[in-house]
Amino acid sequence: QVQLVESGGGLVQAGGSLRLSCAASGRTLTYYMLGWFRQAPGKEREFVTAINRSGGSTYYADSVKGRFTISRDNAKNTVYLQMNSLKPEDTAVYYCAASSMGLPRRSTDYAYWGQGTQVTVSS
Numbered sequence: 713q714v715q716l717v718e719s720g721g722g723l724v725q726a727g728g729s730l731r732l733s734c735a736a737s738g739r740t741l742t743y744y745m746l747g748w749f750r751q752a753p754g755k756e757r758e759f760v761t762a763i764n765r766s767g768g769s770t771y772y773a774d775s776v777k778g779r780f781t782i783s784r785d786n787a788k789n790t791v792y793l794q795m796n797s798l799k800p801e802d803t804a805v806y807y808c809a810a811s812s813m814g815l816p817r818r819s820t821d822y823a824y825w826g827q828g829t830q831v832t833v834s835s
Contacts, residue, residue, distance in 0.1 A: 714738045714739050714744070716736050718734045719732070726835050727797060729794070734808030736790065741810065744765065745764050745812075745814075745816060746762065748761050748791075748793045748806060749809060752801075752805075763791065780794065781796075803831060806831050
């Protein structure tokens with residue numbers, strides 16, 4: 713079992729930055745691919761970014777490519793999401809998730825989820 717806890721969300725103006733963190737307990741994250749997903753009000757949960765076990769491969773949704781960066785620190789059992797040049801359409805609850813196998817963009821392949829952290833970008 714893996715427990716994931718996100719932090720770092722908040723209110724920011726358009727063009728600003730936030731850094732989300734997701735700390736894990738229960739098992740080392742080195743066994744897992746890690747992803748970030750988000751869900752805006754009235755919309756389905758969508759893929760944002762993912763990183764493989766070693767950190768050598770990353771995947772991004774087109775909407776965040778060039779603005780967001782995922783990274784992981786296996787020694788700290790933590791995954792990060794650096795979000796720059798934020799836009800109002802980035803407003804959502806952001807979830808981190810862990811997958812032991814499967815495709816990085818497919819939410820159903822992730823077995824463990826955090827509770828989410830709210831990100832609000834004002835215009």
